[in-house]
Amino acid sequence: MARAASPAAAEDPAGLGRARAAGIAAPALLVVLAFLVFPALWTLYLGTTNYRLTGFAARHPHSVGTDNYTNVVKDPAFHHSLWLTFEYVLGSAVIGQALLGFVIAWMLRDAAGWLKRLVEALVLLAWILPSSVVAFLWVALLDRDAGTLNTLLHTPGTAWAIEHPMSTIIVFNIWRGTAFSMLLYSAALTGVPPSQLATARMFGANQWQQLRDVVFPHIRGHILTNLLLISLWTFNDFTPYQITAGGPDDKSDILPVYIYRTALFDGQMGLGAAISLLMLVINLVVALVYLRLLRERRLERVV
């Protein structure tokens, strides 16, 4: 109570002191410096070289200035990949995961305990199984000759991953990642005061009006947080490679796959680094927006 008046009260409750505190924090910061900060800076440098995985340029890389960047920006394959990535993020994350996640959270809000646990367990399982296992499960599901889906739909011989590669990885990613949105929204929904919903119901508001007038204003911040985070993750997601390998004919060649093929498959490390840097920049923009939002919300909470 009275503690509100003591703004700086209770700093350092265990009596650690600054020196010991810095010592405790140091190992984590050092690892981050070596394996996160340094690689980011190194990307910057590599992007200006003709470094290759093998051959002469592997031993004696030399600077090529901004050539890599201009080459990338002019490359139609890059444009193509960027567009596919946009489709992938928009379809699977912004629309698919976010919407499905919310609908599940909303429907399970007052469902019976067993039903809630069952649905949540399955959705979560899809999220936490190892990527390579999951990828193979989908290969089995979609197989042209003996896939479960073809048996189920009586459509023998349909090679889903080849005929509809983008739709395949989009549906796959919805299946894979909806759990996060579901969890986030169910946590957010518990924060909506039941008394406000009851008040709205008492005035005769229907489901949609309740959602619009009571629920959404409360969880607006959660929605934005969710959209930014899942977009960021989906943008950096490499798992689709294990289902379609970017093919056929680059039809599902999203950016992470494109980098992988350029840098490690074709061995053009310098060029790969240049694309990576563009990716880092996009990540940076999204992250800045996200942090901005987070900070505003913290201020709101303080006020």
Add this chain to the structure above:
Amino acid sequence: MTMRDTTTGAVVTKIGRYTFLSVLLGFFALPMLWLASAPFNAHPTLNVSISSFTLHNFSVLLKDPYALPSLWNSLLLAGGTALLTVGFAAAAAYALSRVRVPGRDGILYALLLLSSIVTGTAAMVPLFQLAFKLHLIDSRLGVILVFTGGLIPAAIFILKDFTDSTPKSYEESARVFGATPFQIIRHIVLPLIRPGPVVNVWGSFLIPYILVRNPDKYPAAVVLYTFYTEGGQPNLALISAFSLLYSIPVILLYLFVSHRYGFRFHGGIKR
């Protein structure tokens, strides 16, 4: 009259709801059916069937020179990463939460920014190079360190929020009773912040796949991929049994976490 209307409406809503939930369950369960059936099938195909139940696939798997060691290797990698991440991050989070270290807010902001933008995918090239130069390419420690570096910032953030929401009166109380800072950390702080989210470390395919080249240090994710591609024809018996084995630790961990703490967001993400 109006009574009946609302009742009919309620029934329709209810039917719609359960239909939707059934379709939803189907959608999420369908891909997993194969994982539950194929490993026990004497002649596994890519289709879901349990015509002839057998455990033979597992005994084949046990004889495979790479399968079990790689699974063990994966456990070591994941366990090592989790331990290192949570240990380092918890220490840093505690210090940053409780003591006004100079530049604290800046450090946190930078950490958060970095962890969001420098992903394994985007930094694939330099990470590969770094590991190559440090001769960590084939070493477990290298893989663990790379993972740890990527995971620490988010972990710090979540654990710091968690610590922030833990009343300081616990430590103060112990302090008034005469506990030293390290006693307080050992007796009070560590047990209090023990619930740490460590699930996500596992099963990441990309970085081990790039970094690890020596077969006897292959983590499970990579071995699974070799079953799939070696010899052109996928070895379904091995793949299915191995997939199941590979998934079991994650499932156990999930069951443990959801039973013990409830699989819910706490701290960092819940805002």
Add this chain to the structure above:
Amino acid sequence: MAQIRTVDLTKTFPDAAGGVTALDALTLTVDDGEFFALLGPSGCGKTTLLRTLAGLETPTGGAVHIGDADVTHTPPGKRGVAMVFQDYALFPHMTVTENIAYPLRVRGASKSAQREAVLAAASELGLTGTETTVGLLDRRPGALSGGQQQRVALARATAANPTVFLFDEPLSNLDARLRLEARTFLKRLQRELATTTVFVTHDQAEALALADRIAVMQSGRIRQLGTPREVYRRPANTFVASFIGSTPMNLLEGTVRDGRVLVADSEIARPDGTAGLVADGTQVVLGARPEYFRVSPAPLGGAFQGTVAVVENLGSSLLLTLDVAGTPVQAVVGEEDEPEPGATLWALPRQDRTLLYVDGELVG
């Protein structure tokens, strides 16, 4: 057993506007064995004072003495104090036994000494159970009720065998009914242990009921220091007067004329003991507790005449709000004397219990 003394104790918290003064040169003595209350509204500095006594805050200036020692720069664990926090701060991962034993564990006491101390403290606080109740010693704090948690926190503090107890809002986390029970219990415990005890509260009833002496604080200063009787009967200033008492004191502005107080169009007798202390024409505030009124439907000399605006039932009595020439005046009457709203009544304050304030300070 120890006396506590603070000398010019000052604490400023830095902030953007140059600093907030939480303690303003406080000099205070708490006697050995005394049950001492720090009372005041939020932000008055009472919690900061308690935490400074505990050593959790370092004063900006001045000194703290406990017993014969100057402990101003002694770390919390070496002061011989035990503190019970508002949220009790029971360690959730330890059982009740482990919690109570913690002070001894930290000092490296033997297992058997720990066990002994736990049993002694637990039986003192009724935690061991009887033939009809189950003991709580093996439970975790999460499985205890609020009242039980409080007792465990007290047991833990007792087990530390301190020379001084510090309680931060010890009853505020309990619900109303339990709070009264716990209050009685706490007072008995303090009497039995006879350990110097300082507690912080914002609830004047709690302070009056428990304490031997009360320090009423405002903005980092002590506005009055005295026994509950003194503080209740003769609040030293209008701040204390308005803060103490479950029905607030009537504080009515008026002027002195011919030895009487002219207030709300009524002429009220001058309070006892103020004769000749206030010159005619002085602006004053007349203080009269609602409990000390004689209320009558027939005219009384030197009384407030007003109409009944509100009647609130307090159970054994009624609180009336009278409209006296536009000024509200409150008076308490017995349950059998319930008037109709709108009725005209005369309310005569007891001359020996009225008070006079000039510039906010008590006269006489």
